[in-house]
Amino acid sequence: MPVYEKSGAVTAKMQRRLVHEALQRVPAELPDPLPDDVRLRMNFPARYAALLATHFPPQDAPLDLLNRFATLAQRRLIFEEAFLFQMGVIARRRSAAAERKPNRFSWTIAFASRRAACCRSS
Amino acid sequence: MGEISSADEVLATPLQFLKGVGPRRAADLERAGLATVEDLLYRFPIRYEDRSHLQTIASLRPGQVASIAGRVVACGLRSTRRPGFKIFEAAIDDGSGSLRAAWLNQPFLRDVFARGQDIVLYGAVEMRGSASLQLTNPQCEILDDEDGRPSIPAASCRSTKNPAP
Numbered sequence: 001m002p003v004y005e006k007s008g009a010v011t012a013k014m015q016r017r018l019v020h021e022a023l024q025r026v027p028a029e030l031p032d033p034l035p036d037d038v039r040l041r042m043n044f045p046a047r048y049a050a051l052l053a054t055h056f057p058p059q060d061a062p063l064d065l066l067n068r069f070a071t072l073a074q075r076r077l078i079f080e081e082a083f084l085f086q087m088g089v090i091a092r093r094r095s096a097a098a099e100r101k102p103n104r105f106s107w108t109i110a111f112a113s114r115r116a117a118c119c120r121s122s
Numbered sequence: 123m124g125e126i127s128s129a130d131e132v133l134a135t136p137l138q139f140l141k142g143v144g145p146r147r148a149a150d151l152e153r154a155g156l157a158t159v160e161d162l163l164y165r166f167p168i169r170y171e172d173r174s175h176l177q178t179i180a181s182l183r184p185g186q187v188a189s190i191a192g193r194v195v196a197c198g199l200r201s202t203r204r205p206g207f208k209i210f211e212a213a214i215d216d217g218s219g220s221l222r223a224a225w226l227n228q229p230f231l232r233d234v235f236a237r238g239q240d241i242v243l244y245g246a247v248e249m250r251g252s253a254s255l256q257l258t259n260p261q262c263e264i265l266d267d268e269d270g271r272p273s274i275p276a277a278s279c280r281s282t283k284n285p286a287p
Contacts (some may be wrong), residue, residue, distance in 0.1 A: 002167030003263060012263055015165070021140050023161045026131050057170065066170040077166070082246040083255050086130075 002055055019055050026051075034080055046078035057115070133160040141239030169261070171244050179217035184249040190257075191265075194239045199232050210235075215242065221247075221255040223262075240265045 009076040030048040032039065040048070045053065053073035056064055065071045069078065136158055138148040144231045156162050197212035210231040212223045223243055225231050235241075245260030 003171055003261075004165065005168045010150055010156065015162070017138065017142055017160055018143070018151075022162050023138075025135070026132050026159065026163070029188070030129050030133075054166055063170055063172055074166075077164075111176070112153050 002057070023052055023055065033084055034076075037077070038083075040077065042073065042076070044079065045073055047076075047080070049073065050080075133158065133163075135159045135160060171242070176242075178218035179214070179216045179221050179255070182221070182247045182255055184247055184255065187245065188247055189242060190214070190216055190221075190245045191240065191242045192220075194235055194241060195220065196237060197235045199229055214241070222250065222262055223250045223256065223257045225259055234264075249261055 002016060002019075004012040004019075026048065028048045030046075030051075031049040034044070034047070044050065050073040053061070054077060057071070057073075061071060062080065064073070069075075136148065137143050137156060138145065140159075142277055145153070146195055149193040156165060156186075157250040171189050171212050175189070176191050180190055182190070182263065193216070193277070195213045195215045197210070200209045200211055201207075202209060207227055210225045210228055210230045212235055213220055214223055223245075242263045243260040244262070244263065245257040247259055248256050
């Protein structure tokens with residue numbers, strides 16, 4: 001049975017009930033930000049299945065794994081977050097690189113010469 | 123493509139459109155950082171308990187980690203010899219027996235627990251004295267506390283570092 005952290009006037013019990021209803025409204029073929037090949041290679045369940053198994057684990061789910069957030073469903077959600085974060089980082093880096101493209105070479109030289117200066121002085 | 127956008131729409135649904143959520147509860151949820159269905163689905167449980175195997179107090183053995191459900195028959199704050207150090211104690215009875223739950227240095231629990239409440243406790247069972255069992259700083263949930271009666275965040279049951287809500 002899942003226990004949620006109570007925050008303010010929102011009780012664990014209320015949250016349990018609402019999550020249950022939310023899961024019934026959301027279509028099971030939820031669009032998945034993880035590409036299928038990545039997901040399958042990691043042996044992860046699809047997004048909806050992972051959400052369901054994390055909020056309402058099956059009866060036979062091992063309690064110690066659940067409490068260590070180490071079931072496949074939980075690990076998939078953790079991975080999903082890291083994946084999306086990493087995508088954001090890459091996207092930012094790309095757009096930043098595109099912006100400074102005209103003088104990227106000079107920036108590289110400046111960086112390299114600064115590093116060289118460091119090496120010499122040490 | 124149509125299907126995808128409809129799924130995204132469901133995820134973006136404000137929580138007010140769920141059953142039993144009126145403007146006031148929606149405001150409570152929003153204050154807790156939960157505005158949409160997606161927010162709710164991505165706020166995961168902080169822990170899991172096996173409530174299908176609740177143990178009776180009579181069956182508990184020291185050293186075991188167990189979940190029990192029972193009623194608060196007495197509770198109160200106790201001072202210790204160490205100045206300023208207080209212990210909140212509650213006697214819990216589940217019909218098969220009773221035990222003591224003790225929370226160290228969490229005096230605010232006085233405003234959280236009351237006699238007659240039905241609660242679920244989860245923690246390690248210790249032997250105190252020759253024959254009495256105690257749960258020290260157990261995690262807890264007060265049942266049937268949906269109507270705005272004070273309750274306690276499960277997290278602050280666990281640690282004395284968390285301030286009172």
